Amino acid sequence: MQKLLDGIVKFRKDDFDTHKELFSSLKRQQKPHTLFISCSDSRINPNLITKTLPGELFIIRNIANLVPPYRYTAEYVSTTSAIEYAVLALNVENIIICGHSNCGGCDAGLNLPGLLVSMPHTKKWLELARPAREKVLATMNSEDPEAKEWMMEQFNVIEQLKNLWSYPYIRERVNAGTLQLSGWYYIIETGEVFIYDREEGAFGLANG
Template structure:
C-alpha cells in the first residue's frame, strides 16, 4: 500500500500539475469519443497503448472482455448498463472491443468445467462466450496449443462484437453510420496491435 500512496503523491506533484487545466475542465463533465471494452488483465493499459488523455475513453473492463447479449432484466448488470450509458448518455461514436494475447479468461474457455469449480462466478461469467470453443474447433487447422490460444482470443473478440449488435440502440446507431465498432487484438509481448478488417475477415497489423 505504501507503494500506491507514493505513486499517488508523485502523480499529484507532477502529472496532475502538468494537466491541471484539463482536470479542471473534466471536473464537472465528460465527453469521451470511445467506449473501450477490454479485459481486466493488469497488463493491458488502454490509455497507454492508445496514447489518450483522461476524458477520452469510457472504459469497461471484465474477465475476457465479454459483452453479454442484450436482454431486459431486473438483475444487476454492470457491463450492460455501462454500454447503455456510454451509447445513450455519453453518445460515443466508437466502440472498441480489445482482446489480448495470453488471456487467462480465454484460456479457461477451453478447460473442462470441473477445473473451474474453485471459481464458480468466473465459470458462470464465461458461459456468455461458450460458443467460442465450438467455433474454434471448426476453424482449427493444426493441433498446437499456441494456435488454439490465439484463435480463441480472436474469435472471442468477434463474438463480443456480434453481441453488441443485439443492443437495439447500438444496432440503430451502427446501421445509421453514427457508431463504429472495432475489434482489436493486442500482443502483450511485442506491443503489436491488430485490427479486424470486416471486408477481408482477418485481423491486420496496425502500422
Template sequence: MQKILDGLVKFRRGDFEIHRELFRGLKSEQRPHTLFISCADSRVDPNMITDTLPGELFGIRNIANLVPPYHETSEYMASMSAIEYAVLSLEVKNIIVCGHSNCGGCAACLKPSNFLDHLPHTQKWLELAHPVRDRVLKEIPEDDPEAREWMMEQANVVEQLKHLMTYPYIRQHVILEKLALSGWHYIIETGEVFIYDRNVGEFLLANG
C-alpha cells in the first residue's frame, strides 16, 4: 500500500503538474474518441500501450475482455451499460477489443470443466467464451498447447467483435460509418500488437 500512496504524491507533483491544463479542461466533461475493451490483467495498460492521455480512452476491463451479446434484461449489466454509454452518450468513434498473450481467462477455458469450480462467478462469466473454446479444442491437437493458447486468445477477440455487432445501435453506427470496430492481440513480452484484418481473416502485426 505504501508504494501506491507514494505514487499518489509523485503523480501530484509530477505528471499532474505537467498536464495541469489538460486536467483543468477535463473538469466538466469527457470526450473520449475510443472505447477500449481489454482484459483486467494487471500486465495490460491501455494508455501505455496506445500512448494516450486521460480523456482519450473510455475503458471496460474484465476477465478475458469479453462482451456479452446484446439482450434485453432487468439485471445489473456493467459491461452492457458501459458500452451503451460510450456509444450513445459519449459518441465514441472507435471500439477496440484488445486481447493479450498468456491470458489467464482464456487459459482457464481450455482446462477441464471442473477447473474453476472454486470460482463460480468467474466460471459463469467465461461461458461467454465457450463457443471459441469448443472450436479450439476441436481444431488444435492437445499436444500443441501453445497453438491452442494463441488461437484461443485471437479467436476470442474476433468472437467479441461479433458480439458487439449484435447491439442494434452499434450495427447501425457501423453501417453509417460513424463507428469503427477493431480487434487487437497484444504480446506482453515483446510489446507487439497484432490487429485483425477482416479481409484476410488474420491478425497482422501493426507497423504504424
C-alpha cells in the first residue's frame, strides 16, 4: 500500500504539474476519440501502449477482452452499457479490441469446462469465448499448447469484432463512415502490436 501512496504524491508533484492545463480542460467533460477494450491483465497498460494522455481513451477492461453479443446486452450490462455510452453519448470515432499474448483468460476459455469449478462467475463469463475455442479446435490439428494458445488469443479478437458488429447502432455508424473497428494483438515480451486485416484474414505488424 505504501508504494501506492508514494505514487500519489509523486504524481501530484511531477506528472500532474506537467499536464496541468490538460487536466484543467478535462474538469467538466471528456471527449475520447477511442473506445479501447482490453484484458484486465495487470501487464496491459492501454495508455502506455498507445502513448495517449488522459481524456483520449475510454477504456473497458475485463477478463479476456470479451464483448457480449448484442442479444446478451441485458445479461452482461456492465460491459454492454459502457459500449453503449462510449458510442451513443461520447461519440467515439474508433473501437479497438486489444488481445494479448499469454492471456490467462483465453487459456481458461480454451480449456473449459474443466477449469474454474470454484469460480462460477468467471466460468460463466468465459462462456463468451466458446466460439473462439470451437474455431481453434476445428482448425488446429497440432497438440502444441503454445500454438493453441496463440491461435485462441487471436481468434478471440476476431470473434469479439464480430460481436461488436451485432450491435445495430455500431453497424449504423460504421456504415456511415463515422466509426472504425480494429482488432489488435499485443505481444508482452516484445512490445509489438499486430493489427487484424479483414481482407487478408490475418494479423500484420503495426509499423506506422
